Amino acid sequence: MSREIKNKIDDALFNFYLEADKDTIKVSLQENIQNLVEYEKKKKKILFLAKATANRRHNESLLQLVSKFQEALLMNIEKPIAILKQLVQGNPSFALYRNLDKISKEDIIEIIKDKNFVELIEQLEEDEKKH
Amino acid sequence: MTLEEALHNNDMNDIMDSMTAYVYGRIKTIGVKDLEGKTPEDFVGEVLMKVAEGERDWSKAKCSFKDFLFGCLKSHLYNFFKSFEQKYEAELPDIESGAVPENESELKQIAIQKLKEDGADQDEIDVFECWIEDMDKPAEIAELLGKNVKEIYNITKRLERKMPKLQTQIIKFV
Numbered sequence: 095m096s097r098e099i100k101n102k103i104d105d106a107l108f109n110f111y112l113e114a115d116k117d118t119i120k121v122s123l124q125e126n127i128q129n130l131v132e133y134e135k136k137k138k139k140i141l142f143l144a145k146a147t148a149n150r151r152h153n154e155s156l157l158q159l160v161s162k163f164q165e166a167l168l169m170n171i172e173k174p175i176a177i178l179k180q181l182v183q184g185n186p187s188f189a190l191y192r193n194l195d196k197i198s199k200e201d202i203i204e205i206i207k208d209k210n211f212v213e214l215i216e217q218l219e220e221d222e223k224k225h
Numbered sequence: 226m227t228l229e230e231a232l233h234n235n236d237m238n239d240i241m242d243s244m245t246a247y248v249y250g251r252i253k254t255i256g257v258k259d260l261e262g263k264t265p266e267d268f269v270g271e272v273l274m275k276v277a278e279g280e281r282d283w284s285k286a287k288c289s290f291k292d293f294l295f296g297c298l299k300s301h302l303y304n305f306f307k308s309f310e311q312k313y314e315a316e317l318p319d320i321e322s323g324a325v326p327e328n329e330s331e332l333k334q335i336a337i338q339k340l341k342e343d344g345a346d347q348d349e350i351d352v353f354e355c356w357i358e359d360m361d362k363p364a365e366i367a368e369l370l371g372k373n374v375k376e377i378y379n380i381t382k383r384l385e386r387k388m389p390k391l392q393t394q395i396i397k398f399v
Contacts, residue, residue, distance in 0.1 A: 098329060099329070099332060099333065099336065099357060100392070102356050102357055102359065102361065103254075103356060103388060104254075105356075105361045106355075106356040106361035106381070107247075107250055107251075107254065107381070107385060107388075108247065108295070108299055108361075109361045109362050109363065110250075110363055110378065110381045110385075111243055111244075111246055111247035111250060111295075112243065112247075112291070112292070112295050113362065113363050113364065113374075114243065114246075114363070114378050115375070115378070116239060116242075118375070118378045118379075118382070119239070119242050119243050119246045120242070122246040122249070122250070122382070123242060123245065123246055123249075126246070126249040126265075127245075127249075133245075133266065136266050136270075137238065137241050137242075137245075137266065140241070140266070140269065140270040140273055140274075141232075141237050141238075141241065141273070143270075143273075143274065143277075144232060144270075144273040144274060144276070144277040145229070145232050145233075145277075147274060147277035147278060148228045148229050148232055148276075148277040149229060151228075151277070151278070151279060152227070152228070152229050210227070210284060211227075212282070212284040212285075213284070
């Protein structure tokens, strides 16, 4: 079959499974899986492991960020402090944290916990490369 | 939305069911029987772990979490099946001389003829023609053909069963 036609068929079937409703998917699984009880168990296990891994990575990134900000505050490094100030100023509920000199590890966690860690780490690493 | 939120807020049971059904479908279409000891569920698990480990970066995605996971799965399967497809195609018998189509349009007509010979009805042919014309979303096809999307799902399932045979019949036309 020409690659083009083959790819079109593959794309159509991909979109079918992506969009198909719950009932259609259920029928499809029933046709293919002999032991649905085992399948459900395996699915739960996969999801548990994925969530646990994602949470572990999240906590590692959080601690990595906190340590970078603490180090920056200690050594008075301009860019990370500016990022932290920007986060504090951008949120009125962080008024208590205006004085960064007295900020604790827990305070930093409170300030950055809902932010995009990947972006923050990238911003900080970019600054580290410049120095 | 962070990865933890995405895993928590989406109905992961349903998404994983759809992903698993897709893997079963791909295996059938390609015609591979030996998955090197893996089950279709294993592929879904591998993709989710790649995402959880950050090997596939959700934070940079510009689509829904389901679309993102499906995209990762498609690519994961592509890499796994690449070697199988080459081996599979090499083992197919040569097409009879004189039957090689000259262009894509002729190939499309041959594919439709083969589908009819395999018992495809007009609905299946109509949907197949939509695919060839790059209309590959069930909702769009339903609108164009004036049918309920559920009907398109059923027609697609019937058509999917005919794909392995179609591939063996015309796969060597390149």
